[in-house]
Structure formats: C-alpha cells, structure tokens
Amino acid sequence: MTVANRTSYPVDQLLHWAEQTPDATWLTQYDAGARRTMSWREAADDVGRMASALKAKGWPAGSRVAIAGMNCAHWFLADLAIQMAGLVPVGIYARQASQTTQWILKHCDAKAIFIGPMPSAMATDMLQQGLPDGIVTIAMPYDGAPAAEHSWAGFARAHLPLRRYDQPSAETLATLVYTSGTTGNAKGVMLSYGNLAFTSAVFREVIPAKPGERLFSYLPLAHILERVAVEMASLYWGAEVYFLERVEKMSEQLMEAKPTRFVAVPLVLSRLQASFTARIPERQLRALVKRRWIGPLLRKRMVTRLGLQDSRALFCGAAPIPHATLLFFRDVLGLDVYECYGQSEALYCSMNRPGAQRLGSVGKPFSDANLRLAKDGEIQVRHPGVMLGYFNDPKQTAAAFTDDGWLKTGDKGRFDDDGYLYITGRVKEIFKTAKGKYVAPGPIETVFMGGNDDVDQCCLIGMHLTQPVMVVSVSHTALTKPREDVERGLLADMDRVNAPLEDHEKIAKLLVVAEHWSSENALLTPTLKVRRNEIEARYAAAVTQVARRREVLVEWQ
Template sequence: MTVASSTSYPVDQLLYWAEQAPDVTWMIQHEAGAIRTMTWREAADEVGRMASALKAQDWPAGSRIAIAGMNCAHWFLADLAIQMAGLVPVGIYARQASKTTGWILKHCEAKAIFIGPMPSAVAADMLQQGLPKDIVTIAMPYDASPVSEHTWAGFARSHLPLRRYEKPSADTLATLVYTSGTTGNSKGVMLSYGNLAFTSAVFREVIPSKPGERLFSYLPLAHILERVAVEMASLYWGAEVYFLERVEKMSEQLMETKPTRFVAVPLVLSRLQASFTARIPERQLRALVKRRWLGPLLRKRMVTRLGLQHSRALFCGAAPVPQATLLFFRDVLGLDVYECYGQSEALYCSMNRPGAQRLGSVGKPFSDANLRLSEEGEIQVRHPGVMLGYFNDAKQTKAAFTSDGWLKTGDKGRFDHDGFLYITGRVKEIFKTAKGKYVAPGPIEAAFMGSNNDIDQCCLVGAQLTQPVMVVNLSLTALTKPREEVEAGLLADMERANAPLEDHEKIAKMLLVSERWSSESGLLTPTLKVRRNEIEARYAAAVTQVARRREVLVEWQ
C-alpha cells in the first residue's frame, strides 16, 4: 500500500484508505468482554454521517467542538468528523477537575461535546459538573459513556455521509490543544493544518513505516503526543490501532496487541521496569541475561510478557526519563527507547533515532527544525510546526515569542559537540534557596529516582529553604516492605544523586508521603507530570518542619 501525499491532512488520509483498502480493519475496540472492529470503509461512512449532522447545526465555520472520554474508536471518529465539517476539535482529559473542564469549555466557547467512556463514576461526575448549561452533549456508543442529550446514532441517523470535503488551507486552525496547566490556567494552543502536516511528515521520515504496523492507544488523546504518534500515524501508515479498555487491563491488552511501535511517558516505562525488578533484583537480572544460553531465553520471555516482542521502536517524551530506566530497557530487555523532545506549542523538535542516539539526550533536531539557545540557556524554536498562538490570549501569545519570531519553550538546555540536545530544566521551575543560590530541580529528581522501585514520583522543593528537600511519593511496593529496607535504599539514592552536585544543590532531607499522587488529586497532570506548585502548597508545612529537624529522612504520611 502506498501512503498518500505528505501534504494531505487527516481527513484526506481517511478517505484515501477507505478507497484503497475499504475492507481492511483499522480499529479494534474492547468493551465488556466483546471485541468490536471497524474497517476503513465503515469508519469513513460513520465520519461522513456525523460530519453531515454537525454541518446541519449551522454553527459558524471554525466553531469549537469538544471531545471527552477515554481512548476509543469513536474518539478518532469524532475528531475526524469535526474536521470534515469545517469545525475545530478540542480534547478534554477523562481525568480532570470539573473546574478545569468548565474553564476550558467556556474559554473556547464550545458549541457541543462528544462524551465517550469514562474511567470511573467519579470522573463522569466531575465531567458533568464542568459542563456549561447550554452545551450540546452527544454520547458515544459505549456502556461507560454518561447519559447525554443525544446518542451518537440518534444525532447522525437521518444524515447521509458528507460527500464533499472542502480541504482547508495550511494556515487554517485545525485543533486546540489545552496545556496541562502545571502553573495556572490551561492555555489553548492553536495548531494549524500546516503544523500537523509538517509534524507528521517529519515523524514518518525519521521512522519510516513497514507493512503490518500495529499501534496501541492508551495515553490521553487530549494530549498532542498521542494524537500525532498514534492517531495521525495510523492514518498516514494505514496501521491497525488497538484501544486500552481499562487501566487494570494494560498488561493483558499490551500482550494481545503486540504493537510494532510503542509510545510512553517516563512513569509508564518506570512501572514496566518495576514489574520485573520488584520480584527479581535488577543486579540479578543483569547477571542472568549475560549467561550464554539462559540470557537470550530469559530476555525473550520478559519482552514477550510485556507484549513488545514485535516493537521496532519505543518512543518516550513529555518529561525526562531516568537514565537508569533507559539502561534497564537497553541492557536487560534489549530494547532501545528513543527519547524525543517537543511540546504542544512546537510539536516535535528533536529525537533520538536508530543510528543516532545518545543516552541522556533528546536527540538531534530534525533537519527542518531550527533550535537555538538564548543567553540564559533557554531553548528557542522556529519551524513549520510551531503554533499559531494561544486562543483568545494575545498577551500570552506575544510573551511566548521573541521579537524576531522564535518560540520561547521555557526549557533550558545545552548542545554537546555532536549536536545532541540535553534538557537541563525548566526556566520557571528553577528556585532560589535562602542562601541566594539557584537550583534546577528536574535533573536532580531524575538522578534521584534512578531505578528504585520504592519511588513512584518525587519533587524537589527549596524556595527560601537553606537547603533543598526531596518530597518522595512512595510506590505501592514500598508500602509492603519493612521501613528500614525502604529507608536504606532512599538514603543510598540521595547519596548517589548528591555526589556530582554543588553544595547548594544537594538534597538535605527527604519527606516521605504515601498519599497517591494522581490527576484526580490534582498533584499530577493528566499526562502524569508533577504539578510542582500544587506539591509545594500541599506539603509546605510538612517541608518546613522537616527542614528544621535533624533527621535526614522524615515522616510517613
């Protein structure tokens, strides 16, 4: 099969595959013990009917239509139908505070929202509480989709598929992607069709597809990483897509899918690593895989248990990956993980790739991506994937760019002599201690976590403290172990992380917390990144007490 022109857009690709491979399965959906499949022709028919129904509402061109719920086939269909109708899709995270949902829907002036299966009754209630009273609600056809004003079938029933697709210009707004809101209200990143076409073309050039590609969709589709690396990749590659039904079934469905490409965030990789090292110490695993006969068999068994035996490439982005995790995947499992760098505002910027990889870096910039460092070391970007700006926010848009038109990423970095880019922290996350010294927490946190399965997440705080304190969110594994064993490991981690640091950067104390950090609790973003401001506020009193005590490692909450 031949992929259509690289300048084609998502709807073009759907129509292309519906014509070239009409009876080939595109999507595989699990629900309540049943498996539903959808071919390219069936998908194009559903999208065309829904696009007709949307156009019949007579909403102005470019009106915003939201999509909420867990990853599913109809998330893709809704996204494409909205685009086909000349409207703008806006993703809403399934696990998100109602006030955040309400703010986004009002800010983008959404006319309607497609609501898919929700991960829990609590999440469904939070979504419902955030819906404006005048918004049109359309339920996707799943048992776990909340009751809405319209059903999917009912809304589109009387409409024939839209036959005429008016291809937009490259500078037309294609989608709004709201940021995770780690430091305040989410901002609506405006991405054009040209932005998306550029990014998908670069991605396909760097990692060319092969026949029989299979993808596993489980990271939130409201995040641009999943939209580009899975949804759009499937449209351009003609790849099958399997959808995660529930988080508890992740291992089972990953083994069933056997993806040829796998996209992850650091926490997912760390938890996959922990699924092995929680039972067999990593040092022992490393020794076993080096044995002449046993090693290859053991490695094959472990990779097969993950469902990654057919993966040609593993990608990781959205946050720094502990180097110990990358080394585990490479040395123990025999799998290279290619770290990539980008953000909602700039899509992809750089990537490690086969034949051009350096651990600890985020690879080399793409050939068409211009990156530079400011005098302060901030990474600045200019390429065709950079956003149009922030929706309804001229002030923030102006602040995001330099006077000569380069996007200010907010990330600090450095290039090595071979041109590999290293992320050294976030400009806004750098804090000043009471000694007047500046500390960049990101690299220290990554070094501290290492490969310790007792750590689920961590956050270094230290503004106005004499010396930084590490707040440690203990894993469920840690809570089943003797306290002395957990503490000994953490103290060793602290000593190892502190060794290369300047005195003012060194971790002085640790605050251990057993409370689950999650997006529901407000301490993590929906993409599993730490909300630093929320962590600092939640534990401010405890951190102050820990800083005053003599003990290095304090408190079990």
C-alpha cells in the same frame, strides 16, 4: 466524495484508505469484555454521517466542538468528523477537575461535546459538573459513556455521508490543544493543518513505516503526543490501532495488540521496569540475561510478557526519563527507547533514532527544525510546526515569542559537540534557597528517580529553605516492605544523588509520603508530570517541620 486538492491531511488519509483497502481493519476496540473491530470503509461512513449531522446544525465554520472521555475508536471518529465538517476539535482529559473543564469549554465557546467512556464515576461527575448550560452533548456508543442529550447513532441517523469535503488551507486552524499546565489556567494552543502535516511528515520520515504496523492507544488523546504519534500516524501509515479499555487490563490487552511501535511517558516505562525488578533484583536480571543459554530465553519471555516482542521502536517524551530506566530497557530487555523532545506549542523538535542515539539526550533536531539557545540557556524554536498562538489570548501569545519570531519554550538545555540536545530544566522551576543560591530541581529529580523501585514520584522543594528537601511518593511495592529497608535504600539514593552536586544543591532531608500522586488528586498533570506548586502547597507544613530538624533523616507521613 470529491476533494478540492491533493495536499494530504487527516480526513484525506481516511478517504484514501477507505478507497484503497476498504475491508482492512483500522480500529480494534474492547468494550465490556467484547472485542469490536472497524474497517476503513465503516469508519469513513460513520465519519461522513456525523460530519453531515454537524454541518446541519448551521454553526459557523471554525466553531469549536469538544471531545471527552478515555481513548476509544469513536474519539478518532469524532475528531475526523469535526474536521470534515469544517469545525475545530478540542480535547478534554477524562480525569480533569470540573473547574478546568468549564474554563476550557467556556473559553473556546464550544458548541457541542462528544462524551466517551469515563474511567470512574468520580470522573463522570467532574465532567458533568463542568458542562456549561446550552452545550449540545453526544454520547459515544459504549457502556461506560455517561447519558447525554443525544446518542451517537441518534444524532447522525437521519444523515447521509457528507458528499463533499472542502479541504482547508495550511493556515486554517485544525485543533485547539489546551495545555495541561502545572500552574494557572490552561492555554489553548492553536495548531494549523500545516503544523500537523509538517510534524506528521517529519515523524514518518525519521523511522519509515513497514507493512503491518500496529499501534496501541492509551495515553490521553487530549494531549498532542498521542494525537500525532498514534492517531495521525495510523492515518498516514494505514496502521491498525488497538485501544486500552481499562488501566487494569493494560498487560492483557497490550499482549494481544503486540504493537510494532510503542509510545510512552517516563512514568509508564519506570512502572514497567518495576514490574520485573520488584520480583527479581535488577542486578540478578542483568546477570541472567548475559548467560549463554538462559539469557535469550529469559529476555524473550520478559519482552513477550510486555507484549512488545514485535516492537521495532519505543518512543518516550513529555518529561525527562531516568537514565537507569533507559539502560534497563536496552541492557536487560534488548529494547532501545528513543527519547524525543517537543511541546504542544512546537510539536516535535528533536528525536533520537536508530543509528543516531545518545542516552540522556533528546536527540538531534530535525533537519527542518531550527533550535537555538538564549543567553540564559532557554531553548528557542522556529519551524513549520510552531503554533499559530494561544486562542483568544494575544498577550500570552506575544509573551511566548521573541521579537524576531522564535518560540520561547521555557525549557533550558545544552548541545554537545555532536549536536545532541540535552534538557537541563525549566526556566521558571529554578528556585532560590534561603542562602540566596539558585537550584534547578529537574535534573536532580530525574537522577533520584532512577534505580530504586520504591520511588514512584519525587519533587525537590527549596524555596525559602536553607537546604532543599526531597518529597518522595513511594510505590505500592514499597508499602509492602519493612520500613527500615525502604529508608535504607532512600538514604543511599540521597547520597548517590548528592555526590556530584554543589553544596547548596544537596538534598538535606527526605519527606516520604504514602499518598499516591495522580491527576485525580491534582498532584500530577493528565500526562503524569508533577504539579510542583500543588506539591509544595500540599506538604508545606510537613516540609517546614522536617527542614527545621538538625539531623539528616527520612520523615514519613
């Protein structure tokens, strides 16, 4: 294998480890109860053969090839083979509406799609309904992968590993990341090889790797957070990666992986917290871990039960995390969670880190990341990780940048006197009540989410209402409790949250729903953020009825 120059991109890193530590395990995969491993040499051989097969199709350089399915070893291999062949990978979420999938595949003119294991028959049906005519389909070698025109082995069988890798320039399009979006059609974020290299270097330098790093891949690989923090990190660190087979096996397989780094979104950490406090009240746990003899043993047992006993760093991003959850992990479990900030369009921008952490903030900007606040408080960014633009959408691309070239993130924020960044909401999520007063729902929702295991998700609604109403999706645990106990706790939370708010911001009523919000019913994005417009539409009639009543109440649906 020859490489044109020595700038290190993902394919370079694969070839490096295949040469330096060929027999070391890189990928550990669970499939139908069996545990399979793949070495660096095996992975490089598989990637090289698939890259040859893709090049043999004669598609023009830069053509798009999609990857769908749950996280698995062959998701990584497909991603790298597409890059090695000079094509552009496009991730498709495993749980995604067929209309969205069809929009993305047609919008980017995908020539082919790799299909991996799917989480359910419904997800398989939605994917297949979204496939446009003429697209080449290739099934990954897993029991849970749907039938396709080609099998992985069959597509690549007649090809020898690609002998020459023509390394791209830093400006070359590396991948399209379609934003999950809370409104409208997804936009294709164009990220270059230079974008990815910059972000990977910054991430690695903030908390340098140590020998024997292990990572656990379970967040959607169609999202850039998992791609950079797990896939690319493993390539640059030489880290072993374990893949989650099924959600119901999360606890078992996380305990086996024992990751040295763990990446999460807030909802995952909140649910891990609830797995303890649903059995033993948090106040009691806090008292127990302070006891001289039992405390260290209890803490070790809890952390081991999570499979995080070897974790040197826990990272959280993609959405605001309740302060109470950060405190639980720090004070009860003894684990620091480092919040970071970024988005598909700007990759990483800031991060808390060892020795430089402030709870509630998203840390200080990286040294090479320029951040500023506009007059309305919007965070604007300019650094080498900022996207090239939106694919085939010059109008949206122009709208995303200021006249002097800074990316408009759409997030509002503030800096404290020491330079720590705090996210205070989204510019477009601010709504005006019937009183003509503006309310930023994000910070209010984040506070409400903290400290009550009965709350799984919430969404503050107030457009055209005299006073805001909080819609609450309760946890599975709450549904097993007496209704009066749940209501009492929620009303106490409402009083706690309302206390520091201005009168026009205060929550007037609670609408409690037993419906579980998920990406399958389109109430959450694939990265577990609330789709505000969908929530408002789904519960509009019920919210209006609750708002018309005079008394402060908790209304159940």
